Amino acid sequence: MSDTTTPAVTAELEPPDAGAGDERHRLTAMGGLAALSLDAMASVAYGPESIVLVLAAAGAYGLGFTLPVTVAIAVLLAVLVASYRQVIAAFPDGGGSYAVAKAHLGRRTALTAAASLVIDYVLNVAVSVTAGVAALTSAVPGLYDDRVWLCLGVLALVTAVNLRGIAESARWFMVPTAVFVLSILAIVVVGLFRDAPVSTEAAAGHASVLAGNATAVGALLLLKAFAAGCSALTGVEAVANAVPSFRTPRVKRAQHTEVALGALLGVMLIGLAVLIGRFHLQPVEGVTVLAQLADASLGHGVGFFVVQFATVVLLGLAANTSFGGLPVLMDLLARDNHLPHVFALRADRQVHRHGVLFLAVVSAGLLVGSGGDVNSLVPLFSIGVFVGFTICQVGMVRHWFRGRPDGWRWKALLNGFGALLTGVATLVVTGTKFTEGAWGIVVALPLLVLLFEAIHRSYARIGERLELGRVPGAVTRRRSLVVVPVTAITRLTRDGLSAALSLGDEVLAVTVVHERAQAEALRRDWELWQPGVPLVEIPDDHRRLGRPIADFVNELGAEHAYDRLTVLIPEVEPAHWWERPLQNRLTVLIPEVEPAHWWERPLQNRRGVVIDRALRRHTDAVVCRMRMRM
Secondary structure (H helix, E strand, C coil): CCCCCCHHHHHHHCCCCCCCCCHHHCECHHHHHHHHCHHHHHHHHCHHHHHHHHHHHHHHHHHCCHHHHHHHHHHHHHHHHHHHHHHHHHCCCCCCHHHHHHHHCCHHHHHHHHHHHHHHHHHHHHHHHHHHHHHHHHHCHHHHHHHHHHHHHHHHHHHHHHHCCHHHHHHHHHHHHHHHHHHHHHHHHHHHCCCCCCCCCCCCCCCECCCCCCCCCCHHHHHHHHHHHHHHHCCCCHHHHCHHHECCCHHHHHHHHHHHHHHHHHHHHHHHHHHHHHCCCCCECCECHHHHHHHHHHCCCHHHHHHHHHHHHHHHHCCHHHHHHHHHHHHHHHHCCCCCHHHHCCCHHHCCHHHHHHHHHHHHHHHHHHCCCHHHCHHHCCHHHHHHHHHHHHHHHHHHHHHCCCCHHHHHHHHHHHHHHHHHHHHHHHHHCHHHCHHHHHHHHHHHHHHHHHHHHHHHHHHHHCCCCCCCCCCCCCCEEEEEECCCCCHHHHHHHHHHHHHCCEEEEEEEECCHHHHHHHHHHHHHHCCCCCEEEEECCCCCCHHHHHHHHHHHHHHCCCCEEEECCCCCCCCCCCCCCCCCCCEEEEEEEECCCHHHHHHCCCHHHHHHHHHHHHCCCEEEEEEEEC
């Protein structure tokens, strides 16, 4: 259990920039674009299609509104990029909407933002992986029955790369990202110079899903199209959440990455929308809108297949955005005592290993539970991120009103307009997809907030028992008894008793008697050896070991007023996996808190385990872990 209950103390023990000297394992601006923008970039593959599918309900007349709706989304994108650029500067420790809400909107609102981001990050992994595998199985139908195993394989690959560090993942994913972006830009540029589609082979033989022509398009349909297309904005917040992952100067590099992401995403979305109107494309069953655009601009040749392959790869790897953002967010939540402190520990290469593994395990459960079907996960997607968007925008309005820097009114107006847009999108998406699974998000959000608060209360209670924040009394010597279980007279027994004599005022050696002959032999050898420590025999007819010793220790505690009663168990630990000579010359005592309840055990920060493992691996010291029941 952690020995801290306040963010300030936690930050002192584990500063956000711990290990900042090793800049090699942090992101450059280009590396950040590759590692943290995959989610947003991949949304180009399904964002425009989501708009077209909604507007198709109004026929060809409805499709004419594709460009205006996309422009509205691009305006919102610009607002979000400008806002998150300010968030990066104001909150360089990362956290995005959680950090903003925590500073300006209160703890409960901040936890709501954090819960929405956690849900969105987990769903992003599941949706990205299943969408990528779905694109692959569409091209190779024979793999359809193995889609769950393919999903788990892709997830394992992304997890393994991220366990090597976020900078390492950026290097791996930079080439696929560049190929995809260049492919989309090629579609747009080449398509703008064509008066008609160069090929329609991709859509040939596929039934159109276009409804009958309408003469008017209602506001509700436009709102639904806008909300559906806003799925292309997921991932915009990832850079602001992962600012600590960038190299120095972190703020400038993160801001450059955010602007580059917004500019590329906006150009691609508007360019594709222009081509949809220019080529009068209609949605058809079994072929994506992006595939039709590639066919129309580049022809049904090498360019077409490069786009398809790049889309498959990027969709499969878009989960990497979550692996870059969620562990940093969980680190901040752990420092604020809303998650187990183990999520604040960093391994080599600046990896939040426990956060990465948590995300992988939960996402794997979603993949298996959904059977690798992307359609069962999409209705849950994007709701969480819009809640976070809205909270962040409202928080930034409060930020400007409190600080009142130069030009604060225009900045507050911009964020207020963004909050209005994202708030409307949140309501529309939740309402239209409630019966399709969005109700699960509505239930999960408050449950996660309650979980965060329960963890915080547990840490507060334990901190009170540990008297954190108060000056403790003087260090005093206490009467103590050390009990050493023995089974035979060996060097291990000698070193165990030597360590016990150095730790306690009194030492008792105890042995559990199962066979009389064996007990008499041990008693005779003990009298010949004369170690200066009495041997107590505990008879047991059931051939047990642990329970008789536990009962004996309880009896000692009840009969004698010892301030501390310690059980020291001497063990042999090999230096190598096959053997290690025992050299007990130095003893390290690690005090730890042991939770009183089983459900509090995951809240332990595991620092004792980390120190124990390092000492056993790199020294010959005897490691004693003293647990205090709280």
